[in-house]
Amino acid sequence: MGARHHGSPLPELATMRLDSEPDVFTARQLARAAGAAAGLDGPDQVRFATALSEIGREALAAGGARIDFVLRNPPALAVVLTADRVIPADAAGLVAAGRLVDLTVSPTGPAAGGAGGAGGAGGAGGAGGAPTVVTLAKPLAPGAVVDDARRTRLRQILAATVPLSPADELRVQNSELVSALAELRDNQNELLRLNAELEETNRGVLALYSQLSAELEETNRGVVALYGELDERGIALTRANEAKTRFLRSVSHELRAPVNSVLGLARLLLDPAGDSLTDEQRRQVELILASTKDLLTLVNDLLDLSKAESGRLEPALEQVDIRAVLAHLDGSLRPLATRPGVELVIEEDGEVGPLYTDETLLGRVLRNLVGNALKFTEHGEVRVTAARTGDAGDTVTFVVRDTGIGISAEDVEQVFEEFYQARSHLHARTRGTGLGLPYARRVCELLGGRLDLVSELGRGSTFTVTLPRDADVCHQADAEEGADSPLTPGEAPVRVSTALVVDDDPAFRMTMRRLLADRADRVLEAGDGHEALAALHADPPDVVFLDLMLPGLDGGEVMSTMGADPALRDIPVVIVTWSDHDTRRGRGPGSAVAVLAKLTLSQRAIDAVLARVDALRP
Template sequence: MTADGTVLRVHLRGEADVFALRHSARSVAAAVGLDGSDQTRVATALSEVGRVLLAFPTAVTAVFEVTQVLEIRLAGPGPTDVRDRPGLAAAARLVDDLDVSQQGDQVLITLRKKLPPGRVVDVPRVRAELAALRPTTPADELWRQNQDLLTALEEAEQSRDAQIRMNAELEETNRGVMALYGELTEELEHTNQGVVALYAELEDRSQRLREANDAKTRFLRHVNHELRAPVNSILGLIRVMTDLADPPFSDEQQHQIELMRRSAADLLRMVNDLLDLAKAEATRIQPSWEDVDLRVLLGQLRAALAPAHARADVALVVADPDPPPALVSDGMLLTQVLRNLLTNALKYTVAGSVRLDLSVAGDSLTFVVADTGIGIPADQQERVFEEFYQVPGTLQAQVGGTGLGLPLVRRLVAALGGELALRSEPGTGTTVTVVVPREPAPSGPVTAGSDPMRVVLVDDDPTFRRMLRTALDSTPGPLEVAEVADAREALPVIQRIRPHLIFLDLRMPEMSGEEILAALRADSALATVPVVVVTSETDWTGGSDPYVALLPKADLDEATVAEAMRSAQGSP
């Protein structure tokens, strides 16, 4: 800092001059615009530094300079441990900055105090004012210090009173907060009680829903046999009647019989859809993984659907891959998915085409069923996957249906580990995309059988026993066939006859086919007897039992019985 900013220079020769230094510091602080409290701080800080330096016989010069800050420099001889003197620590707390530098016995102490913001100091005027000051005596300075102390005490009392008032206000506020907290706590407690009661009610309703769902499942399991067996009997009798007709039926009779067969097949398909959907809801569909020949599968779909849904103005185009891509999946479930999608497309397409295309992408296969039918409005496209829901419309009312096809398809695709997406535009058509993995982890059952000599038929339905007996009589080789109508008598008969092959109905009153199978496997003498399970259930696989083969009742004829027997003969 240059000498142009110097406003006062004071020479100190003894400890008594500390009073003069304090007076000078107060005067300079007031002249540069510091308030009363800052004036006292600067004066006190400078007197503390002066006492440290003047504690020893010495001469000290104090220089006051002003620019953006008030800077006071005290220079002169001083003790070597001046930095450690407690007076300097006290002075440092009263000003903005305090520096100490020392060379030998010469000490320079600099104190700085910021001026009020925006304060511009007229240095010549301040210098003139300070030059006109009269010297002060120690008594005057002591009186001044006493006045400062009294002012500080008064300010402290005022601060204390203000603190007391603030504490009282805070205490009152705290009481209000505590009262509000109590009210909120009580309200929350009431709310929690309501929530707990609501949860209890929801849990009760959930339990009742679970019980109702279990009751529905038990009902479906109970009526499974009663619903499917009569329809399968009708289909089987129609097949036998047609095959054994002598003389052949007339054209009109053939037409009537075909109507009967189609009606029974439609009824069976609706019953199967309903039961399959119930099983899918209960997550009881377990795919049976196997190598699937897609060319054969798609060819069967083409052959089955083309005549059944023939329309002159609608072309059915089903992909014919050559060679077909490799696929390990459940062929029966996949066929059911594609058949339902194609059937829906054909039902709601009056002109144009229905296409089933196939593409391969990495580890996935994509099936796309696209039609040029009536389409589905955007607000209905998610609802078509609801059970029993059908989009309202004239054509929908004409073709009919149960509204179970698409909900079942979605669940079957999920069971195969795949994904389904639907895109449709009214008047243009609908496209359904099914993506399935090509190689899920195989866990399919192993079919079984044995060399048939003695055969036991266990079925409570006399029609199916007759159909089975007729089919068995057409097979080559001598057979000893025993029929059991009551499931409870099956085990004693089997234990007595020791058959080479058992045809077993799965769903019978009093005792199920699974219970008979479990009893057979628990008997060491009968554990390896091959069993052909004759059932209407499309998703029953027999688990991992190597001595069990499956024969769907809907497919029962001489050829399928002979094939089941040959399969049983090839078991371990």
């Protein structure tokens, strides 16, 4: 019966019957010869032969067996012993062989499969006296190849093997035993030598450990002393920083008054109504004016920074209309985007909703970031976006991305240090204090958010401002304001044909134009009172948004003139002012219908005013 492997017959190298004690000796000799021919080393040959002889004696006691020598893949030398009757699973021979080689025991059918120990002989002694099949295997050396040529060569070697007499086999076994004892003695001597070396090494390690422990203890004492010194220096640095902040705050306040005086005097000298100046004098005064403005900017930056550092900068939290903030930002900074090839793009996600924060501080941060981006971008665009972020939409993120000169990796964190400026060819043409970004980051932290920077030199920078939306507060504010709003859910906002915006600030007129873009078919603009009256007579609007502080003819005089003119007195006027107190001035039936504060101007406020205007129509 041929041995099988994975369902395929395995070619036998040799086959023999085990029916007597001499057959056990013959099987041992063939196993030793097969091991030598297959490339096993001496000790493995002895283990393989001994394991087969131990199992062979158990099989002989069970009535005999058939033994097949095979060579299989993965490369291994195997012996399949098929006993005539059951071999007990706890037989001493099986247990001994399992310690020497890979052993597999099966109660039924030949098994030349995987290797296991003697403990894996589950089911040996199977039902109905089925024959027990025991497979012994010994892996060959790595890289060994099993093919038909090798099998043929081993088959020839085993066929030529002449069995020894029992006496000769005993002599061979004795020789092997002597060799094993000699090897064991050599191994024992080597182990003793290694133990001696290990003890010597241990003594050295203990000495080194004692030395290191002493040095570590000394180092720890030094570290403790160093920590004490660092604590003292930290306290001194904190006091020095507080003194610096007080000094900056004091100096900023003291410098602001004389700087403003110099600005006023320079403007008086340049006033066309004053004494005439020569071209050289005018040029020098203009230089004085420009330098004084730069100095005032520095003083203001120092004052803002000192307030932020000292904790005296307290945010005035209120509901902020992000659309109005971006519109004002666009109007105030678009005049700075004068470099050819640079475009300022401001986008807003319509689903952002309101934000509960300090509108003034937020505006300063965004103007600072966008202003820097415009200064250091020669080609491409500066893009500003606002979107609701966070897993629950509980934050609002403003992103200022430019295609400018970028910032090197080593400068990314340093630009947030006071007075530090990354050097580039554009710094020769632009001015700065190195205080804007430190101030912006501190303000963001003060508002409960953060300011992050990602930049690559030569490719541009991305500044990200993330602020908490405070959804619960905003929701409550939405509900309260919705109660006073003239619009009910689903009601369309009021539209007018023509609206006139009168303000001397181009940036604010741009803001109003954006807020009225979807509420008026046409938006007219006037920069002073005289232009306003001319526009009113030329094309009477449906509503006038009027600033009171105008050059020449102020807002109050414009309203008086309108009240005296039958053609203009019935045109609704909405006063728009920096103050939120009542600044209405009577002029009979045409007095102002509403007062809006610029600081809290929003789309909702515009809708409420237009609804009131619509209600006044005959």
